[in-house]
Amino acid sequence: MAKFVQAYFKTENNAESAKTDLQKLNVNQEMVEAIPEDTDLTPIVPLAGSTNSGGGTFNFTEVISPKHDQNGALSDKRHLTHVLHFTIKEEEYERALKIVKDHEGHMKRTDFE
Template sequence: MSKHVEAFFQNENDAESAKAELQKLTIENEMVEAIPVDKDLSMVIPLSGSSGTAGAATNFAGALETDHDPLNDQKHLTHILHFQIQEEQYDRAVKIIEQHKGHMESVK
């Protein structure tokens, strides 16, 4: 079964670089585009410092600290990478996105 993934980046170069490395996995329908102005980024968090989805949840908890402004983090995101991937390769894809300074929606 495949999953739809959206990853957010600071610039087009980071998004394209992640896309190129993801080509090593079996991905489909990959596309990089500018983030639409009306896109809600309220649940988007950085992946750096995380390991898999559990790490992303830990980072999200850290983002809720009072001295942290999550809206400020989102202002620097300009591009989104969409793709489909098989579930068994999802964790590997997340690691690649993390290596390219990507952000993803937090686990609800």
Template sequence: MLNHLQAYFKSENDAETALMKLQRLNISDSRVDAIPDDDNDRLFIVPAFNLSSAGGNAANAGMVSRNHQNDDNQSSQGFTHILEFKVAAEETDEALKVLGTTDAHVDEKAVQGFNE
């Protein structure tokens, strides 16, 4: 089974760098795209490093939204690019760990579904 992951970045270069790091895993259908400005208003994402440090439990990660700031004073304003890819289910945790070494942010609800 394959899981579809999306990671958000503040630059195309950051997204491309993360994609290069993910190449050692069994990923497919990868692409980097620009995020339209109007889509940023609906983003509710968490830093990927919180997922790997919380043992994959997104509920323990601080939620970040475009119009609000969390306790770490991080904001999702300024996300310009999305990295999308499919990864083998058995490598999803490893993919999240790789993303956690980058400036990636991921959709909290999507990641919670992988851990249930």
């Protein structure tokens, strides 16, 4: 089964670089576009602060804590400029997340709950 992913980036270059690296996996329908100004970025969190727990899931303990959101993650979101959309097979999802993380990507919090 395929998963639809949206990853948000601070620059078009980061989004395009992630897209290029994702070509190593079995991705489909990949597209980079500018984020519309009226997009609600409230549920978006950075992958950079996540850690792989070894069980196939990402742990966002520090990234989504209210203290961090007040001082970092939420205030930083207005600098997100581009979104990368793609679909990926479930068995390659964790590898795709690592690529997004390596390019300083952000994703919706609900994608990890």
